[in-house]
Structure formats: structure tokens, C-alpha cells
Amino acid sequence: MPKIAADGQHLTVLNLFTTDTAEKQEKLLAAMREIVDAAAYEGWISSTVHAGQDKYGTANFIQWRSTEDLETRYAGEEFKHRTLPLFGEITTSIRLLQNEIAFTQQKPALDGVTEISPTRDDYTAIELFGVAEADQEELVDALGASQRYLLDVPGYRTHTVLRGLRARGVEGKFVVVYSQWDNKEAYDAHRAVPQSERVPDRQKVDSRVRSLQTWQDENTYRVVHTRATGE
Structure with missing residues (x-):
């Protein structure tokens, strides 16, 4: 079962795909x-596939040993001439x-561990924020350490902040939030609280995030498949 940790040991790749019908999803x-079940790439550690819930699409949370290993995969004939064209036919964005x-x-209760697996019942949200390069670190803090109030929110389980390094399909700098919840009802209830009724800490954080982000996109997911090297 893949684990998420801010230990600097892995490159984390998040591949987000959107599409427009249930059949294409x-x-x-x-x-x-x-692809995940056949993966035997040098430096590949694990892949965890997510199915879109609120909107059609998928996410793949992938751990790699290094950027060099990933770029070798991207430079391969299979990726360039089979994988990308296949996804291009059935997606609206990559x-x-x-x-x-x-x-x-x-x-x-989770003892400091964030796990991702289809054997769990997490309702997962992935939020993507655009940001000016000069503001990226402040946005990382606003979305991460400044959100301890979430520990008191009913249904909240975990959240992870990912600092964007580079991307295909996204211009400029970005930050990602990957959060886990008990269920859709808990997540939607948290999102639906009127601004005027939010706790002061949340109001401060929300204002700070709005001032820093240049754009935002999101979807919710269920984990449906995972595999790690050696399995």
C-alpha cells in the first residue's frame, strides 16, 4: 500500500486526465x-489509479525514484507513440x-501515516492551484501548515500539499492539495459552510489563498487500483 510522506525520498507525479463521458472514463x-499492471520501468516505485466522481476524469498518483528515471520513461518509444496518442483520443485535457x-x-488516529489504496474507503479531493513563482512558497504554507483547523472538521482524514516542480499541460508554477475524507457528504458539507460562518482561522486562510492563487481547478475521486514495484 503506497504511503505519502514529506521525506524528500521520491519524485511524486500526478497525472490528471479529464474526459466528457462515463464510457470514456x-x-x-x-x-x-x-499500463500499471505491466509497469517495469527503471526507477518506478508505485502507481495508484483514481476514478473521477464529481467530474469525468482520472488521476494517477505515481512515485518515482528520480526525475531522470521519469524523463527516460517519457523519452521512450512506447510513451511517445502508444501511450500519449491513446490518451489523446479519449481525453479532453492531459x-x-x-x-x-x-x-x-x-x-x-492515523498515527502520522497517509496511505492510498483501493482497500480503503477514502473520498479523495485533488485541487490544483496556479500561482506566481514568487508566491509559490507562501501558497504552500497557506494550504499546508496554516490549515491545522481541519483537524477539528467532521469527516476530515488527511491532506497533503505538493509543490509543483514542472509539468506538461500546465503553464507556470502550481501547488496541489490531495485530501482524504470519510465520504462525499462530509467533504461537501465542509465546502458548503457559508463564508460568514467559517471559523476565524479558516476565514484567514481562505482570504490568503484567494490573494495568492491565479487560477484553480478540482475534482473528487475514488481509488480503484494500485500496484508497486515487486508486486
């Missing part, structure tokens, strides 16, 4: 499962994001 998931994990937080 199923095709995406089938293609991703096939974002290949290279990141480092900057922050993790968990409910105390």
Missing part, C-alpha cells in the same frame, strides 16, 4: 490499469505534474 481506467511533497497532515 471507463476506457481511461482500463488503459491505466493495463496534465502531467511533477511534484515534491511539501506537507502532510493526518487525524491523530
